[in-house]
Amino acid sequence: MSSIEIKNVTKQFGKKEVLAGLNFKLEPNKIYGLLGRNGAGKSTLLSIMTNRIPLTSGTVTVDGESIQNNDKILQKMYLMSEVSLYNSRLRVFQVFNETDKMYGKFDFDLANRLAGEFGLDLNARIGKLSTGYRTIFKVLVAMGVSAEYIFLDEPTLGLDANHRDLFYKELMESYANRPRTFVISTHLIEEVANLVEHVLIIKNGKILIDSGVDETLAKAHTVTGPEADVDSYTAGLNVIGHDSLGKIKANYVFGDMDDKILPDTVSIESMDLQKLFINLTNEGEN
Amino acid sequence: MNLAPTYKYLFRISIRSLMLVYLWLIGITLILPALFSLISGTIGDFSLANQLSSQQFSIVAGFFLFFYFSLNDNHFNFLIQNGIGRKTYWLGKLLVAGVTILIIEAINLVYLYAIYLPIAGTGNSSDTLQISYEGNPVASSMLSLLYGHYTGNELLDYVLTTIVVLFGLASITALGMAVGSIMSLFSRRMKLIIIIGTPIFLIVLAIYISNLNIHLFSTTWIYDFAKVIVGAGAHPVEEHFNPFAPMVSGTIFIAIMLFVSRYFNLKLKVRTD
Amino acid sequence: MYLQVAKQIEEAIFMNGFSEGDQVPSTTEISRQFHINPATVLKGMNILVSEEIIEKHRGLGMFVKKNAQERIRMKRQNEFFDDYVSGMVVEAQKLKLTEKQLIEMIERGYEKNE
Numbered sequence: 001m002s003s004i005e006i007k008n009v010t011k012q013f014g015k016k017e018v019l020a021g022l023n024f025k026l027e028p029n030k031i032y033g034l035l036g037r038n039g040a041g042k043s044t045l046l047s048i049m050t051n052r053i054p055l056t057s058g059t060v061t062v063d064g065e066s067i068q069n070n071d072k073i074l075q076k077m078y079l080m081s082e083v084s085l086y087n088s089r090l091r092v093f094q095v096f097n098e099t100d101k102m103y104g105k106f107d108f109d110l111a112n113r114l115a116g117e118f119g120l121d122l123n124a125r126i127g128k129l130s131t132g133y134r135t136i137f138k139v140l141v142a143m144g145v146s147a148e149y150i151f152l153d154e155p156t157l158g159l160d161a162n163h164r165d166l167f168y169k170e171l172m173e174s175y176a177n178r179p180r181t182f183v184i185s186t187h188l189i190e191e192v193a194n195l196v197e198h199v200l201i202i203k204n205g206k207i208l209i210d211s212g213v214d215e216t217l218a219k220a221h222t223v224t225g226p227e228a229d230v231d232s233y234t235a236g237l238n239v240i241g242h243d244s245l246g247k248i249k250a251n252y253v254f255g256d257m258d259d260k261i262l263p264d265t266v267s268i269e270s271m272d273l274q275k276l277f278i279n280l281t282n283e284g285e286n
Numbered sequence: 287m288n289l290a291p292t293y294k295y296l297f298r299i300s301i302r303s304l305m306l307v308y309l310w311l312i313g314i315t316l317i318l319p320a321l322f323s324l325i326s327g328t329i330g331d332f333s334l335a336n337q338l339s340s341q342q343f344s345i346v347a348g349f350f351l352f353f354y355f356s357l358n359d360n361h362f363n364f365l366i367q368n369g370i371g372r373k374t375y376w377l378g379k380l381l382v383a384g385v386t387i388l389i390i391e392a393i394n395l396v397y398l399y400a401i402y403l404p405i406a407g408t409g410n411s412s413d414t415l416q417i418s419y420e421g422n423p424v425a426s427s428m429l430s431l432l433y434g435h436y437t438g439n440e441l442l443d444y445v446l447t448t449i450v451v452l453f454g455l456a457s458i459t460a461l462g463m464a465v466g467s468i469m470s471l472f473s474r475r476m477k478l479i480i481i482i483g484t485p486i487f488l489i490v491l492a493i494y495i496s497n498l499n500i501h502l503f504s505t506t507w508i509y510d511f512a513k514v515i516v517g518a519g520a521h522p523v524e525e526h527f528n529p530f531a532p533m534v535s536g537t538i539f540i541a542i543m544l545f546v547s548r549y550f551n552l553k554l555k556v557r558t559d
Numbered sequence: 560m561y562l563q564v565a566k567q568i569e570e571a572i573f574m575n576g577f578s579e580g581d582q583v584p585s586t587t588e589i590s591r592q593f594h595i596n597p598a599t600v601l602k603g604m605n606i607l608v609s610e611e612i613i614e615k616h617r618g619l620g621m622f623v624k625k626n627a628q629e630r631i632r633m634k635r636q637n638e639f640f641d642d643y644v645s646g647m648v649v650e651a652q653k654l655k656l657t658e659k660q661l662i663e664m665i666e667r668g669y670e671k672n673e
Binding site: 047050051052053054068069070071072074075076077078079083085086087098099101102103147 | 287291360366553556
C-alpha cells in the first residue's frame with residue numbers, strides 16, 4: 001500500500017484556472033471527505049488524479065512514479081464519476097464481468113447481494129436506469145472493484161433517504177471487511193461528517209483545509225452572546241462568519257483561542273462540520 | 287502494462303462488429319434480393335451465382351477497417367475507467383488491427399475458394415489461380431492485373447499479390463487510426479463539422495483537379511513520385527508493376543500513420559461535451 | 560465525536576442495556592449502524608477500556624467489565640458538581656434567585672420524586 005501525492009497541480013480550461021496549485025497526500029486505508037462548493041474543482045481534481053484528463057502543471061505520483069499512462073498505478077484506483085464511461089447498452093451484470101476482467105477479483109458476492117438489497121435489476125441496460133438507480137449501479141461497481149483507492153464523486157446523487165442510509169451502512173461494513181482508501185466528494189456534509197476521518201476542503205481551486213475531522217473541529221468554535229461582548233472577545237481571532245438574532249450574535253471562529261477572560265455573558269460552543277464548511281466557503285468572506 | 291485484458295476486450299468488440307457488418311452485407315446482398323424475388327413471384331429466376339460478387343467482402347472489409355479503427359472515444363473511456371492508460375490502449379488497438387486484417391484476409395480467401403468459385407466461378411478451370419486474383423480483397427482484380435505477373439512464377443506471384451493486398455489493408459487501417467486519433471482532439475460539434483465538411487471539400491478538389499490538363503499533370507514530379515510508390519516502370523501501361531515497391535512505400539506510409547496515431551492517442555482525454 | 564461514542568456506550572451500560580460480562584457490539588457493528596468511521600468508534604472504545612469499563616478479550620471482542628456500573632456511578636458522581644451544580648448556580652444567579660430559594664426548589668424536587 002502506498003500513498004498518492006499531489007504536488008502543485010494546476011488545471012486551466014482555456015483561460016479559466018480551475019485548480020490553482022494543489023498539494024496534498026492521500027494515505028492508505030483512510031476515508032477522506034472531499035468538500036467544496038459547486039465548481040470548486042472537485043470533479044476536475046478526481047479526473048486528473050485518475051489520468052482521465054491532462055493537468056496543466058504539477059505532478060500526481062505514487063511511490064515517486066507518475067500516474068501518467070501507468071497501468072500498474074491506475075489499476076489501484078477506481079473513480080465513480082458523474083459521467084458514465086460505460087457503453088449505455090451494456091447490462092449491469094456485464095459491467096460487473098468486464099470490471100472483473102480488467103481489475104481482477106471483483107467482489108461478485110457483495111455486488112450481487114447489494115443489487116438485491118437496493119432492488120437493482122442485474123439484467124437492466126445501464127442506459128435505461130433512472131438517476132437513482134444509475135447511481136446505485138455505479139456505487140455497486142465501485143464497492144465490488146478490487147482497487148485500493150476508490151474515489152466516489154457524489155455517490156448519493158438521486159438516492160432517497162432509505163437508500164442513502166443503506167449505502168452508508170454498507171460502505172462502513174465493506175470498509176471494515178476490506179480496508180481501502182475512499183475519497184468521498186459530496187454536498188451532503190452532515191451525512192458523511194462522522195464517516196470520514198480526514199477532510200479536504202477546496203475553495204476556488206485551492207486546498208483550504210487538509211486535516212483530520214477531529215483536529216479540524218477542535219479548532220472551530222461558536223462564540224455566542226451580546227453583540228458588543230462577542231465582538232470584543234473575538235477581536236484578533238480568526239472570525240470566519242457570524243449569525244445574529246436581535247442583539248445576540250454568534251461569531252464563528254476557526255483557529256486557536258487566546259487567553260482573554262471569557263465574560264459571563266458569552267459562551268463558547270463547538271461547531272459541526274457543515275457549519276464550518278458553510279462559513280469557510282461563503283463567497284465574499286474570509 | 288496490462289496488455290492482455292486490454293487486447294481481449296478490444297478484440298472481442300472488433301470481431302463482434304466485423305461479424306455484424308458481414309451479417310448486414312449478407313442480408314442486403316442475398317436475403318433481401320431473395321425476399322424480393324419471393325414476393326414478386328420470380329423466385330424461380332433467382333440465382334445464387336448472380337447475386338454473389340467477388341468484390342463485396344473485400345470492399346466492405348476495407349471500409350470497416352478504416353472506420354472501425356478510427357473510432358476512439360468509447361474504447362478509451364471504458365479503458366481509462368478501468369485503469370488502462372493510453373499507451374496500452376494504443377498497443378492493444380494496434381495488435382487487434384493486425385489480427386483483424388489477417389482474419390479478414392482469411393475470410394476473403396475462404397469465401398473465394400469455398401463459396402464464390404464453386405458457385406459462381408469457372409470451377410475446375412486450369413486458370414483457377416488467375417481467376418482467384420479477382421476474388422482477392424479490395425480492388426484486387428486490378429491489383430492482380432498489375433502485380434500478378436511480375437516473377438512469372440504463378441505461386442510466387444500469387445503470394446506476392448496477397449502480401450500487397452495485406453499492405454493495402456494495413457495502410458487503410460493505419461490511415462483510419464491516424465485520422466481517428468486526430469479527430470478525437472476535437473469536440474463532438476467540431477467532429478460533426480469536419481465529417482460533413484471533408485466530403486464537400488474533396489468533391490470541390492476533385493472537380494478542380496479534373497479541370498486541370500492531365501498531360502500537364504503527368505509530367506510533374508507528383509506523377510513520377512506516384513509511379514515510384516506503386517512500383518510502376520517507365521511505361522506503366524505495358525509493364526507489370528513491381529510488387530516490392532508498394533511493400534516498401536506501404537511500410538513507410540504505415541510507419542508514419544502509426545506514429546501520428548500514437549502521438550495523438552497519447553493526448554486522449556475523457557470528453558464531457 | 561469519539562467522546563460521544565464513548566458516552567453513548569457508557570450510558571447504555573449504566574442503564575443496564577449491557578450487563579456486566581456482556582459483549583458490547585463490535586466496532587464494525589456500531590460503525591455500520593450509525594455511519595461512523597470505525598477508527599472513531601475504536602477511539603471511543605479505547606477510552607472506555609482505559610477507564611476500565613470494558614475490556615478486550617482477544618479474538619472475541621469487547622466485554623463489559625466487572626463492577627463497570629459501579630465505576631461509572633463513581634465517575635459520574637465526581638462529575639456531577641461540574642456538570643450540573645455549577646451551571647445551575649450560574650443560571651439561578653441570572654434569574655436573581657437567592658441561595659435559599661434555590662435550596663427550597665431542590666427540596667421541592669425531592670418531594671415530587673418521592
